Amino acid sequence: MLENQPEKWDMEVDLVSIGSGAGGLAAAIAAQDHGLSAIVIERSSELGGVTAYSMGEVWIPGNHLASGLGLEDSPESGRLYVQSLSMGYGEDRAMLNQAIHGPVALKYFEDRIGLKLQVIRNFPDYYYPHNNNSVAEGRYLEPVPFAAETLGAFQHKTRLTPHLPAGFTHEDIFHGGGLANILAWNYELLAERITKDLRCLGPGLAAYFVKGALDRGVQLFTDTSADELICDGTRVVGVRATREGKALFIKAKRGVVIAVSGYERNKDLAKTLSNLLDPVSMVFGTVDGAHFRLAGPLGARIARVPDPANLGIHMPGEEHDNGTPLWRGSLPFLGLPHTIVVNRAGKRFANEAFYRSVYYAVDHIDGATQTHPNFPCWMVFDHQARTKYPCGGAMPGQDLPEGFAVISGSLKELAARIGVDPDGLEQTVGVFNDYAEAGVDPDFQRGTFPWGAAMTGDIKHKPNPNLGTLREGPFYAIALQRMGGGGINGAGLVADHHCRVMGWDDRPIEGLYVAGNSMVRFDTGAMMQSGLSNARGMTHGYLAGRHAAGCPSDLLDTALAGQGTVA
Amino acid sequence: MIDTEQSIIIEAPIEQVWIFAKDINAWAKLMPGFQHCDIADADHSRWTLKIGVGALIRTVKVAVHVGRWAGPEDADFTFALEGDPVQGRGSYRAVALGPAQTRISLAVQVEGTGPMAPMWEAMGRPLLPKFARGFAEQFKGEVEQLGGGATDAPP
Numbered sequence: 261m262l263e264n265q266p267e268k269w270d271m272e273v274d275l276v277s278i279g280s281g282a283g284g285l286a287a288a289i290a291a292q293d294h295g296l297s298a299i300v301i302e303r304s305s306e307l308g309g310v311t312a313y314s315m316g317e318v319w320i321p322g323n324h325l326a327s328g329l330g331l332e333d334s335p336e337s338g339r340l341y342v343q344s345l346s347m348g349y350g351e352d353r354a355m356l357n358q359a360i361h362g363p364v365a366l367k368y369f370e371d372r373i374g375l376k377l378q379v380i381r382n383f384p385d386y387y388y389p390h391n392n393n394s395v396a397e398g399r400y401l402e403p404v405p406f407a408a409e410t411l412g413a414f415q416h417k418t419r420l421t422p423h424l425p426a427g428f429t430h431e432d433i434f435h436g437g438g439l440a441n442i443l444a445w446n447y448e449l450l451a452e453r454i455t456k457d458l459r460c461l462g463p464g465l466a467a468y469f470v471k472g473a474l475d476r477g478v479q480l481f482t483d484t485s486a487d488e489l490i491c492d493g494t495r496v497v498g499v500r501a502t503r504e505g506k507a508l509f510i511k512a513k514r515g516v517v518i519a520v521s522g523y524e525r526n527k528d529l530a531k532t533l534s535n536l537l538d539p540v541s542m543v544f545g546t547v548d549g550a551h552f553r554l555a556g557p558l559g560a561r562i563a564r565v566p567d568p569a570n571l572g573i574h575m576p577g578e579e580h581d582n583g584t585p586l587w588r589g590s591l592p593f594l595g596l597p598h599t600i601v602v603n604r605a606g607k608r609f610a611n612e613a614f615y616r617s618v619y620y621a622v623d624h625i626d627g628a629t630q631t632h633p634n635f636p637c638w639m640v641f642d643h644q645a646r647t648k649y650p651c652g653g654a655m656p657g658q659d660l661p662e663g664f665a666v667i668s669g670s671l672k673e674l675a676a677r678i679g680v681d682p683d684g685l686e687q688t689v690g691v692f693n694d695y696a697e698a699g700v701d702p703d704f705q706r707g708t709f710p711w712g713a714a715m716t717g718d719i720k721h722k723p724n725p726n727l728g729t730l731r732e733g734p735f736y737a738i739a740l741q742r743m744g745g746g747g748i749n750g751a752g753l754v755a756d757h758h759c760r761v762m763g764w765d766d767r768p769i770e771g772l773y774v775a776g777n778s779m780v781r782f783d784t785g786a787m788m789q790s791g792l793s794n795a796r797g798m799t800h801g802y803l804a805g806r807h808a809a810g811c812p813s814d815l816l817d818t819a820l821a822g823q824g825t826v827a
Numbered sequence: 828m829i830d831t832e833q834s835i836i837i838e839a840p841i842e843q844v845w846i847f848a849k850d851i852n853a854w855a856k857l858m859p860g861f862q863h864c865d866i867a868d869a870d871h872s873r874w875t876l877k878i879g880v881g882a883l884i885r886t887v888k889v890a891v892h893v894g895r896w897a898g899p900e901d902a903d904f905t906f907a908l909e910g911d912p913v914q915g916r917g918s919y920r921a922v923a924l925g926p927a928q929t930r931i932s933l934a935v936q937v938e939g940t941g942p943m944a945p946m947w948e949a950m951g952r953p954l955l956p957k958f959a960r961g962f963a964e965q966f967k968g969e970v971e972q973l974g975g976g977a978t979d980a981p982p
Contacts, residue, residue: 419882420881420882421881421882422881422882422883422884425881425946426881443941443942443943444942445942447942447943447944447945447946448945450945450946450949451945451946451948451949452949454946454949454950455949455952576886577885577886577887578883578884578885578886579877579883579884579885579886580882580883580884581879581882581883581884583884586883586884653883653885655943658910658911659910661910
């Protein structure tokens with residue numbers, strides 16, 4: 261263990277949270293509520309982290325809100341769902357820990373900070389109805405619109421998202437026909453919410469936690485980067501940060517929580533830890549692996565679960581508010597009717613309406629040829645799709661900006677221009693059109709995941725919300741780029757059930773905690789479920805804050821004792 | 828529809844303010860988010876601007892048409908975003924308050940069309956006055972820096 265204490269501390273608190281997403285804020289709130297003093301330091305100029313860039317979904321099986329609506333479920337059913345999909349890459353204790361504490365943390369933050377979530381009605385688990393423990397609705401929660409004016413000076417220092425209007429809930433979007441039918445949404449309602457700065461989705465969720473921190477006097481420092489953890493030879497006792505160009509030594513008497521999301525904006529880490537080659541990213545630049553740089557010198561153990569490349573698109577002329585190019589996830593567009601994804605051979609290779617299918621297939625390596633047969637790949641669609649559906653930031657019917665798509669009057673010419681086998685593409689489209697008219701995709705079962713229909717399809721399209729012919733020119737092709745997981749990356753710090761970071765000697769590093777996407781996903785293994793990352797973040801923060809305050813949760817121990825097992 | 832009118836007093840003769848106002852190339856760069864401007868002719872130009880929409884910055888192209896040049900007091904113009912259902916109109920009005928002092932008033936109206944119009948207008952409503960005010964102050968600063976305030980006009 262290092263011994264690198266400064267001669268003089270600039271500040272002294274009990275707990276320092278590094279990162280201001282749900283994980284870091286939740287830890288500070290829980291710590292402060294249990295008698296500690298806490299500070300949150302945030303490297304960027306805005307609070308909210310990747311939480312604010314999310315859809316604001318919080319996925320908690322067995323939550324009391326669903327129960328209140330009479331929706332049958334249990335934490336145990338959720339645990340079995342996760343476990344059965346984790347493919348052995350997860351750890352049973354971690355899954356049980358999240359299953360037990362997710363509903364508890366939810367209730368805690370409802371009671372303590374006024375967090376208001378609601379069930380997203382008729383929104384199923386990813387694998388519903390294909391998994392016995394999946395449910396048709398109830399596990400997905402989202403924030404009730406939050407009045408951001410109550411944040412005072414932090415109203416405009418709490419992050420918004422460039423990816424979707426923050427004034428719509430899932431309920432609003434689905435009521436308007438889903439993501440595909442963007443022109444049918446209620447823009448009068450949105451205008452009212454914008455005028456009143458009522459925030460939904462990820463910005464709303466982040467704002468609830470910022471408000472909770474403000475209300476209990478948690479100090480919030482933006483533009484403050486954590487550079488090094490400080491140790492006394494036995495435990496972590498503080499942080500060396502930089503603020504306004506000067507070193508700031510913050511003593512943390514009870515602990516430091518690392519909650520800085522993932523590492524995808526660091527291309528070297530993305531390549532070496534996730535085998536993700538030259539990725540783009542939909543998140544901001546500070547998601548670059550600070551957790552590894554901070555905890556590495558202390559011998560923190562890292563591990564990885566499978567994490568496929570996502571696929572992104574960039575519409576020329578769109579930027580983050582810091583001026584960097586904005587990359588959007590392609591997920592909402594790939595499964596739309598009149599749209600397919602093909603490889604160099606002009607062949608489809610996955611269920612485009614279920615991104616888990618597409619993304620794992622993109623990473624496939626053909627060992628016989630040492631190639632990625634499914635990358636590069638292209639989204640191909642026709643005039644019908646362009647007329648009816650949004651594409652990136654372009655609205656239906658709107659001209660696409662120059663350089664965004666290759667456009668041609670014929671499929672063969674389109675294929676030739678993008679370097680795809682023209683005969684292969686023409687044949688693929690011919691077969692696909694037959695499937696689309698029948699409403700059945702025997703090759704990849706497109707349209708058989710209700711979640712995919714809701715999020716990547718047109719729920720008004722018949723007979724299958726994810727299938728529609730490509731018959732009307734002009735035809736379009738957009739190259740898809742490998743993209744990080746929006747802060748949800750495969751590798752992370754290993755932690756115990758109190759979120760204490762573990763060393764390579766399998767012992768906790770005293771005084772060091774980790775929360776959210778900075779922690780390896782042993783509680784999910786190879787599976788993913790949107791909303792789980794936000795649920796993990798707030799749950800980890802709850803657990804870390806309690807443990808640092810000397811009030812650790814004993815619920816896992818109790819559960820395991822009942823099974824005759826020790827945590 | 829959203830609109831704003833911003834007035835500002837410039838320490839320069841009205842003729843000198845007009846010389847600056849009628850030269851689009853001179854003041855185009857004062858527009859917030861300005862990237863470049865292609866002048867087609869005396870009345871038509873195409874502007875490329877970066878505009879903040881929440882956390883998103885978009886590069887937009889705006890076709891501007893000056894429909895009436897009536898210097899040194901008046902000019903009227905219309906504009907339309909290319910590819911976006913947003914258009915508008917505006918006016919420049921100048922009044923000589925003295926031989927070396929001019930009040931200019933800039934009025935801008937923006938109108939969204941189509942189903943998303945309420946969203947565009949709600950986003951633009953708080954921004955437009957700031958945008959116009961910032962432009963007017965920059966305009967004043969440029970004219971006065973060019974020597975408007977140091978004219979030999981009698982007191």
